[in-house]
Amino acid sequence: MVASDVAHRWRPRTPVARVLNEAPGETFSPTERVTPLRKPPNFKPAVQRWSFQVPPNQTQFRMALFGAEGPDSVALGSHPLLSWAERFLANHPDGPNCHQHARSRTLHGTASHLISAYWVDEDRFARWCSDRAAEAWWQAPERLKGPFGTWREILRVPRDRQESLFWLDFPIGVSASAEVALYPTPYCGYYGAMRDRLIAAAESRLESPFGEALQRQSGRQGFGQHWAVHPPKNLAIIRGGSSWGFMDEEQHASYDDQLRGPVSAGMDYLEQNPLPSGCASMRWQRSSDIHGNLEPDEYAHAYFLSLAHLENWSENHASHAAIFSAAIRRYRHYGAANQLRTWHEVYVLPEGGHRFEYLNCHPETGLLPWFDAERLR
Numbered sequence: 045m046v047a048s049d050v051a052h053r054w055r056p057r058t059p060v061a062r063v064l065n066e067a068p069g070e071t072f073s074p075t076e077r078v079t080p081l082r083k084p085p086n087f088k089p090a091v092q093r094w095s096f097q098v099p100p101n102q103t104q105f106r107m108a109l110f111g112a113e114g115p116d117s118v119a120l121g122s123h124p125l126l127s128w129a130e131r132f133l134a135n136h137p138d139g140p141n142c143h144q145h146a147r148s149r150t151l152h153g154t155a156s157h158l159i160s161a162y163w164v165d166e167d168r169f170a171r172w173c174s175d176r177a178a179e180a181w182w183q184a185p186e187r188l189k190g191p192f193g194t195w196r197e198i199l200r201v202p203r204d205r206q207e208s209l210f211w212l213d214f215p216i217g218v219s220a221s222a223e224v225a226l227y228p229t230p231y232c233g234y235y236g237a238m239r240d241r242l243i244a245a246a247e248s249r250l251e252s253p254f255g256e257a258l259q260r261q262s263g264r265q266g267f268g269q270h271w272a273v274h275p276p277k278n279l280a281i282i283r284g285g286s287s288w289g290f291m292d293e294e295q296h297a298s299y300d301d302q303l304r305g306p307v308s309a310g311m312d313y314l315e316q317n318p319l320p321s322g323c324a325s326m327r328w329q330r331s332s333d334i335h336g337n338l339e340p341d342e343y344a345h346a347y348f349l350s351l352a353h354l355e356n357w358s359e360n361h362a363s364h365a366a367i368f369s370a371a372i373r374r375y376r377h378y379g380a381a382n383q384l385r386t387w388h389e390v391y392v393l394p395e396g397g398h399r400f401e402y403l404n405c406h407p408e409t410g411l412l413p414w415f416d417a418e419r420l421r
Contacts, residue, residue: 056213056290060220061096063212064227068097070243072230077246082236089233090375094210095241096224098164098203105201106163107218107283107391108140109345113193113405117147117155117336123192126334128181129159134334138172141165141221146329146343147336151315152406154193157336158329160283160345164223182403188268188421193405199281200397207241207390209284214385216341217283235359238390239351250278250392252350258324258414266407270421273402273411277395280351284388285329285343291383298377299384303370310363311344321361322353324414343387347411351392 073081098105110133112125120126133139140161148156163169172178181187187194209232210219218224231240239245253276264271286307288299308328315326324347331341348354358364375382401420402412 057215059212059215059226060222061215062222062225064097064225067095067227067230068225071095071097071227071241073240073243073246078249079239079245081231081240082234083231083240084234087234091233092228093232094212094219094226095208095229096210096219096226098206099223099225102164102166103203104166105203105206105218106166106169106198107201107389108161108163108196108198110159110161111193111195111197111410112157113154113195113409114156115154115191117149119191120147120155120157120336123157123194124186125159125192125194126157128178129334132172132175132178132181133159133161136172136175136178138168138175140172141168141223142218144216144220145332145334147332147338148327148329150406150408152408154406156327157332158327158345160217162218162221164218164221182401187403188270189404193266193403193409195402195405195410196399197401197410198399199391199393201391202244202394204243205392205394207238208388209241210387211385214287214290214387216287216387217389219387236355238358239355242351242390242392244392245351250280250351252276252278252353254349254415256322256349258318258322258349260319260413261415261417264407264412264417264419266402266405266409266412268404269419270401270403271412271417272420273400273415273417275347275393275398275400275411276349276415277393278350279324279393280348280354281346281391281393282348282354282388283343283345283390284386285341286384286386287341288384289340290385295378295383298374303367303374303384306363306366306370307342310367313361313363314344314346314357321357322349323347323357324349325410351390354390 112123143161
């Protein structure tokens with residue numbers, strides 16, 4: 045437990061986003077769907093949850109994950125990506141609308157510093173991309189030398205291919221941006237709500253062109269190389285986790301004893317079993333500042349072959365059943381006094397317009413072991 049774990053007490057956060065009193069019309073599913081709504085008749089959730097809406101004048105937004113890979117957490121402090129991020133993310137006039145830092149470890153023994161960034165305005169993102177100095181850093185020969193790996197995963201997310209679930213008093217991820225609106229979602233609190241919230245799912249089954257199974261690629265050494273991976277259409281991404289930073293001591297102890305273990309075990313299963321689960325990459329991250337000082341939040345950034353693979357794990361696997369059972373027991377015990385805050389964002393990628401690049405990285409990093417790719421250097 046770090047100092048920040050016990051320094052906080054429950055204090056709701058005020059969202060900077062615009063808060064709507066009711067869900068926008070576009071979020072309600074049409075009557076005709078390729079897969080029926082799973083919301084039970086007259087269902088009302090025990091706790092109302094909230095989703096975000098991209099501004100009406102934007103057809104899409106950008107989510108990016110920038111990664112620094114090093115031999116251990118101490119070495120990450122001198123990784124050159126951190127100074128790049130200060131200049132071109134935190135202090136750039138066209139930098140992301142919001143961003144967060146995190147630390148993570150990997151199965152192959154390396155440590156990572158991760159920066160999650162969101163551009164809600166497409167014109168702002170285009171101006172940022174046109175900064176030649178920001179791009180030149182990625183093309184410099186020194187990126188392929190030494191003990192450090194660096195990678196970027198930049199996603200193009202149409203407004204109809206995302207869904208989210210937040211607590212209104214705990215904005216995080218894109219909900220922390222002033223450019224989005226937050227609204228009470230009509231679909232929450234039951235199995236199947238994730239697909240019901242996805243607007244595109246009304247007209248498409250969102251199936252993977254790769255079928256049921258991941259196929260590992262060979263011949264990618266990673267170290268000393270620069271690879272671009274091309275993710276397939278309908279790759280599903282989930283970003284989400286939980287915060288214990290606002291709990292009192294009793295609720296914090298209950299979380300550690302009863303829920304944190306099953307959550308960690310579920311993430312371990314996905315990270316260690318890509319072929320049976322369809323989870324191509326799982327990063328279980330601990331929120332931090334840019335210097336790696338840890339904060340009381342944990343969250344996942346995971347890539348599944350399709351939305352169906354994500355649904356299958358969440359509805360049918362024992363590791364998720366353990367999480368769900370522990371969470372239900374907690375909610376029943378604390379009711380409205382529950383101080384745990386959870387959240388997630390799910391994206392189902394369209395074809396093209398993404399950028400997944402790995403420079404001097406371990407060959408198991410991110411999507412490097414999977415899908416079509418080309419070596420750039």
